[in-house]
Amino acid sequence: MPDTPQDAAPRTGTPARPQAGDPLEAELAREQGVVDTLYGRLDELREATWERLRAVRREGPSGSPQNRSERDAFATLYEDRVAQLRSVEDRLVFGRLDLADGTTRYVGRIGLTDPDQTPLLTDWRAPAAQSFYRATAAHPDDVARRRHLTTRRRQVLGIEDDVLDLAATEQLGLRALAGEGALLASLGAGRTARMHDIVATIQREQDEIIRAPLAGTLVVQGGPGTGKTAVALHRTAYLLYAHRRQLERTGVLLVGPSRAFLHYIDQVLPSLGETGVVSTTIADLLPGVTVTATEDAEVAEIKGRAVWSRILTRAVRARERVPAQDVRLVVEGQELVLRRGDVRDALGRARRAHRPHNEARAGFARDVLGRIAAQYAEALGDPEADRAELLDDLRRSRDVRVAVNLAWLPITPARLVEDLFTKPHRLAEAAPELTAEDRARLARPAGSGWTASDVPLLDEAAELLGEDDALDRAEARERAEQAAADLEYARQVLESSGAGGGLVDAETLAGRFADGGPVLTTAERAAADRTWAYGHVVVDEAQELTPMAWRALVRRCPTRSFTVVGDVAQTTALGGARSWAAALRPHFRDAWSVSELTVNYRTPATVADSALRFARAAHLPVSRLSSARDVDDALRLVRVARTDELAPAAATHAVEQVGEVVRPDGTGRVAVVVEPGRRRAVTDALTAALAGAVGPERAGELLQGGADARVVVLTPVEVKGLEFDAVVVVEPAEIVGDGRSGASDLYVSLTRPTRRLVAVHHADLPAGLVDAG
Numbered sequence: 001m002p003d004t005p006q007d008a009a010p011r012t013g014t015p016a017r018p019q020a021g022d023p024l025e026a027e028l029a030r031e032q033g034v035v036d037t038l039y040g041r042l043d044e045l046r047e048a049t050w051e052r053l054r055a056v057r058r059e060g061p062s063g064s065p066q067n068r069s070e071r072d073a074f075a076t077l078y079e080d081r082v083a084q085l086r087s088v089e090d091r092l093v094f095g096r097l098d099l100a101d102g103t104t105r106y107v108g109r110i111g112l113t114d115p116d117q118t119p120l121l122t123d124w125r126a127p128a129a130q131s132f133y134r135a136t137a138a139h140p141d142d143v144a145r146r147r148h149l150t151t152r153r154r155q156v157l158g159i160e161d162d163v164l165d166l167a168a169t170e171q172l173g174l175r176a177l178a179g180e181g182a183l184l185a186s187l188g189a190g191r192t193a194r195m196h197d198i199v200a201t202i203q204r205e206q207d208e209i210i211r212a213p214l215a216g217t218l219v220v221q222g223g224p225g226t227g228k229t230a231v232a233l234h235r236t237a238y239l240l241y242a243h244r245r246q247l248e249r250t251g252v253l254l255v256g257p258s259r260a261f262l263h264y265i266d267q268v269l270p271s272l273g274e275t276g277v278v279s280t281t282i283a284d285l286l287p288g289v290t291v292t293a294t295e296d297a298e299v300a301e302i303k304g305r306a307v308w309s310r311i312l313t314r315a316v317r318a319r320e321r322v323p324a325q326d327v328r329l330v331v332e333g334q335e336l337v338l339r340r341g342d343v344r345d346a347l348g349r350a351r352r353a354h355r356p357h358n359e360a361r362a363g364f365a366r367d368v369l370g371r372i373a374a375q376y377a378e379a380l381g382d383p384e385a386d387r388a389e390l391l392d393d394l395r396r397s398r399d400v401r402v403a404v405n406l407a408w409l410p411i412t413p414a415r416l417v418e419d420l421f422t423k424p425h426r427l428a429e430a431a432p433e434l435t436a437e438d439r440a441r442l443a444r445p446a447g448s449g450w451t452a453s454d455v456p457l458l459d460e461a462a463e464l465l466g467e468d469d470a471l472d473r474a475e476a477r478e479r480a481e482q483a484a485a486d487l488e489y490a491r492q493v494l495e496s497s498g499a500g501g502g503l504v505d506a507e508t509l510a511g512r513f514a515d516g517g518p519v520l521t522t523a524e525r526a527a528a529d530r531t532w533a534y535g536h537v538v539v540d541e542a543q544e545l546t547p548m549a550w551r552a553l554v555r556r557c558p559t560r561s562f563t564v565v566g567d568v569a570q571t572t573a574l575g576g577a578r579s580w581a582a583a584l585r586p587h588f589r590d591a592w593s594v595s596e597l598t599v600n601y602r603t604p605a606t607v608a609d610s611a612l613r614f615a616r617a618a619h620l621p622v623s624r625l626s627s628a629r630d631v632d633d634a635l636r637l638v639r640v641a642r643t644d645e646l647a648p649a650a651a652t653h654a655v656e657q658v659g660e661v662v663r664p665d666g667t668g669r670v671a672v673v674v675e676p677g678r679r680r681a682v683t684d685a686l687t688a689a690l691a692g693a694v695g696p697e698r699a700g701e702l703l704q705g706g707a708d709a710r711v712v713v714l715t716p717v718e719v720k721g722l723e724f725d726a727v728v729v730v731e732p733a734e735i736v737g738d739g740r741s742g743a744s745d746l747y748v749s750l751t752r753p754t755r756r757l758v759a760v761h762h763a764d765l766p767a768g769l770v771d772a773g
């Protein structure tokens with residue numbers, strides 16, 4: 001068992017089985033009274049907030065623009081509050097502290113006070129709740145007794161006490177009751193397709209990370225199942241609570257490895273009362289860019305290398321060039337020359353301004369046009385000619401436009417990056433660091449669609465290129481057209497409805513259409529803005545990030561206030577990290593610190609120990625790991641005589657696990673993990689075996705729902721970060737394969753179950769993967 005405070009605390013008391021006249025029953029009744037009061041107060045607040053929201057909405061769409069925007073802001077505020085009060089329904093209160101001075105404090109999801117502002121419930125994130133997570137018998141922190149309350153649908157079901165200061169507890173006349181163990185009960189519970197919060201049972205080493213200061217970069221390294229994801233999410237909620245003013249304006253960005261993973265965790269923050277966090281994957285980082293294509297791991301690795309910042313800089317420079325010879329120009333019948341020396345000077349001057357390419361172009365063009373204008377005036381024989389007119393002539397001249405563009409071409413990030421992959425000469429010119437073989441791997445036909453690893457390159461390109469005036473102008477044009485359309489629409493409304501009665505004109509009405517949109521929250525504005533600077537960034541499965549992805553993230557939080565969560569032994573991306581120092585130094589120098597999580601709360605000890613032995617034998621950089629619990633018969637190794645028996649055997653075992661773990665209450669999930677090449681065969685075998693066991697209809701129900709299904713067949717990459725009650729791993733040796741990330745793939749796969757792992761194999765098992773006995 002782990003040496004965590006709640007387990008280390010001495011327990012006294014009676015077993016938690018209520019009987020008539022039982023002290024537990026009396027305590028349950030007493031706590032039920034408190035819980036009823038708290039829910040009653042919650043209901044009152046909900047009703048009051050609803051009433052305010054209704055009142056604001058009743059005001060309707062009239063009033064001055066300022067009134068309207070204030071009203072919208074209030075409506076958003078009340079809507080958020082209603083959503084928050086609704087989201088804390090489940091397990092509103094889960095703890096109680098009896099302090100040595102005789103006072104009592106209840107701990108829950110949010111803070112509640114009565115109408116006189118007397119505290120009823122302490123928010124778990126408040127300093128006053130900290131000892132609920134941190135106090136130990138050795139350091140009771142003024143706590144006599146800590147009590148966990150288990151509730152379901154507003155009903156108190158169980159009580160479990162830790163006596164931290166025996167003398168104080170006795171002196172206060174408090175009784176101590178021993179329950180099943182809140183932590184163990186929650187670890188053994190059946191899993192659903194969504195991650196749950198751990199707010200009632202956060203352990204000390206986790207709490208220290210959750211409440212660490214906002215500033216700086218904190219790396220949380222921990223083996224599989226140590227609660228890194230849970231901690232990252234609870235830390236996000238904590239930071240939003242403790243630094244609300246600052247983070248409300250700047251926002252928090254949460255980066256996960258895949259959409260499936262974000263889906264898996266997407267209920268945790270709302271259940272903690274927080275909804276304003278932008279969550280994304282690297283692939284979805286750029287507004288307006290949609291990833292539609294996939295690529296080999298090897299190609300992704302090449303594109304993730306840090307050298308791309310130099311390659312892209314060079315690619316941009318290639319669009320700023322001195323012509324091979326002087327260029328002849330004809331303007332209004334006059335022969336002029338764009339001299340190489342003039343272009344070189346203007347280029348040098350524009351570059352010295354250190355502005356992005358597209359933004360610096362205006363200065364360059366002005367400089368060049370100025371030089372040609374002087375020549376033009378001379379050619380006209382009129383040194384006194386009006387300069388503005390001369391410049392106008394030059395701007396209208398096609399020759400001049402072409403010559404200036406050739407020297408300094410405005411370009412979009414998409415075009416710059418696409419050209420590198422579709423025009424080999426462009427890549428060869430920009431990327432001498434890459435071998436010819438690597439460059440050949442990157443080549444692709446035009447219009448192939450963006451891949452995930454293109455996104456950091458597009459982001460870097462956008463940074464180097466800056467805003468394109470031409471694009472801005474196009475946008476302004478669009479806005480003007482929209483305004484005209486609004487005006488036209490408003491005229492029609494006035495005409496057809498006879499509304500306005502002369503009191504409102506079409507322009508005013510059009511203005512209302514234009515600014516009548518919803519008030520955007522910080523999160524919405526941030527998500528739509530590539531250059532938004534977030535107040536904090538949380539990165540999960542951070543070991544997968546390539547150097548280019550890191551650059552994109554650091555740009556989004558220049559203050560480098562980061563929580564970086566991951567495990568360098570579970571890295572599956574070829575361009576990912578095997579050491580935090582190597583991954584982070586280029587971006588954070590030495591301004592980061594590491595905290596370790598060492599207790600595995602997911603996988604039974606027998607399975608975790610086997611997985612660890614395998615990982616060590618495969619020389620993965622594993623960190624310390626002990627397991628919070630073990631489960632009988634947690635590991636099964638099943639050898640089949642022939643390769644073609646793998647799929648049917650896996651299916652049989654998966655069906656058996658379904659029978660054991662899938663429950664009518666909606667909990668219990670089974671995953672079969674296979675190499676992509678075996679997915680089809682295993683899925684077919686499983687579908688048939690399940691239909692044979694439970695009938696086709698029930699089998700269909702169990703298998704449907706994509707990633708949310710009760711029974712799924714997934715690849716090692718897809719199971720990353722997820723967990724299931726039972727996992728069947730098919731042919732472990734094949735998962736290890738001979739690729740560079742195979743050992744990590746298997747380590748990830750072996751550490752997904754909360755109750756049982758079945759390894760079905762024909763080939764010998766990889767070294768270390770044996771039953772610990």
Ligand SMILES: Nc1ncnc2c1ncn2[C@@H]1O[C@H](COP(=O)(O)OP(=O)(O)OP(=O)(O)O)[C@@H](O)[C@H]1O
Pocket residue numbers: 183186187196197198201202203206222223224225226227228229230231567570601602720721722723751
């Ligand atoms: N203090 C806790 N109380 C209850 N459950 C916990 C606690 N800490 C972690 N868990 C549970 O352990 C499981 C693993 O947690 P989590 O997914 O956060 O681990 P992880 O370190 O991110 O794992 P991996 O690296 O394997 O993806 C989850 O079911 C989580 O709810």
